[in-house]
Amino acid sequence: MNNNYNYPDSRGHFGQFGGMYVGETLMPAILELDEARKKYMQNESFKSELSELLKKYVGRPSPLYFASHLSEYAGGANIYLKREDLVHTGAHKINNTMGQGLLAKYMNKRKLIAETGAGQHGVATATVAALLGMECKVFMGREDIKRQKPNVDRMRLMGAEVIQVDGGTGTLKDAMNAALRYWTTAVEDTFYVIGTVAGPHPYPILVRDFQKVIGEEAREQMLEDTGKLPDSIVACIGGGSNAMGIFYPFLADDNIELVGVEAAGRGIETGEHAASLTHGSVGILHGSKSYVLQDEYGQISEAYSVSAGLDYPGVGPEHAILKEISRAKYETITDSEAMDAFCLLSEKEGIIPALESSHAISYAVKYAAELGRGKNMLVNLSGRGDKDLTSAISILGM
């Protein structure tokens, strides 16, 4: 590991970012979670149970695929896709929910709650709750329930209660507010499964540690397939969990470029975007200090993206420190560029990517020529696009 990188501290601070900014009622619960995390994640029985579930149930390792047609089209670096779209439930989210669900079991908590935007985290939490025989409530914004109906149906089929959140714009931020409120009421017997590397400590590192399996596998697979490590790694960023998952095992390799791609929505200049890191400012939201979209008085702005999983006005604090120390760079892709990439990957490779992942694909295709021939670019294909078909087809006018 890079000598300069020793984040976070014991209370979850990544430099000025991170921390535990929650009400006193919740503080004991997150301190208890931190203790449980330290205890069980080193515990042999926990580790082997999780590893077995990831292998036999989730379908890990996910393949590494050389996208030759896409690479040829892009005319530069070779583009490799880490196929998180092929794991059970169709997105990387299951890696984390399986870990947190199992942790809940070891902590003797039988009730799970979660918030979800695109529905993938909700589906993954509902899946794990069904598997482990736990109760599950998923908070989801009114608009996202409309945009992501297939995922709502999947959650209900697996026995989860989907709770519609009508506040605000009815998207991920509002769902997270509602989940935090509910958790404050039910904290004594309920485990909150946070879906991204945001929230109060220890969630950012807890989620990262459950997602780093992506990067660990990709590292071995790249070496096996190409004989070397990638030159550049690209992942989309909403809260930032798939990106932290693939970045983390490469942080110490200073020569490997890490690129996070945020949603520029209808264009940064329109103000309708979700680019917290690249166009936000430092603030405190949902338990941690990081970059957020806010006005001059510290009121949180609404984020917007065609992709329900990216329209969150904050971002994980570890990304904030990676930006500050220039270990990762952060770029943006608009809705229309992401839609083009959605079609492009479908046509060139027969892979329909999630709209979230389409942002990473779009950047990779734009950037491949600049990186140059002979170079290898690893792109995290964080999820599959089935859930987005209805909205994508309507946007495409097909």
Add this chain to the structure above:
Amino acid sequence: MSRIKDTFTKLKNENAKALVGFITAGDPDMEGSLAVVSEMFNNGLDILELGIPFSDPTADGDVIQRSSARSLKAGANLSKILQMTAALRENYNQPIIIFSYLNPIYRFGYERFIKEALEAGADGLLAVDMPHEESEDFKSIRDKHSSAEDFALIKLAAPTTDEARLETICKAGEGFIYMINRVGITGTGGLDPESVAAHAGQIKQHTKLPVCMGFGVSSPEDAEKIAFAGDGVVVGSLFEKTIENNLDKGKDFYSKAVGKKVKELKIPLQ
């Protein structure tokens, strides 16, 4: 001079308990809000918790969430609310505690906030999502400009807070301890006087500071049931509900209606 300390000393001498009232500043607009708070003070409110509206009030229930939305829609912001504090200070001497989620304060700048809040005559800050563990940055800036006596950093204790943590919080407490009566968010019922009294007793073993009990107090009867256990009772959602239910009748009506509630709540505390 500490307005908070003086208030509790005076109440103690009168064998009375404090009525601490929360109001979202700027609800439904700055002018209306000033009228509401004036009526509260005129009717005997002992301590004001002046709420800064926030877009994402995760520790609050629907009533306070809606009051924040009304206030923000009408254009309230921290600068205007500090001006309102200064205006109140011209006529009233009761303690005013700024009650806020941390982000509006952080964005304003801790140093600028402390300076302007002191200048306006505020007596402290209660930041809902700034637990003891995250309060050091703010406290060190406060220490540069003021003392705990003049600008208190109010700490919260919850029913979920364990003994060791309670001891730490009480040791670091300033002004008074805000005791959360039950697990949950603001504005919902379910007050259990026995557990409230037990919790208050537990806190009092660790501190000589006054203990004010909030969450779930929605009537004079509720206040009466728990008042004996602590030094003050905090009421919030009831006042906001009163404003909300009478919005269409105008400023004079809803401000007087809130004043009437204050008067009623004071009776069991005297």
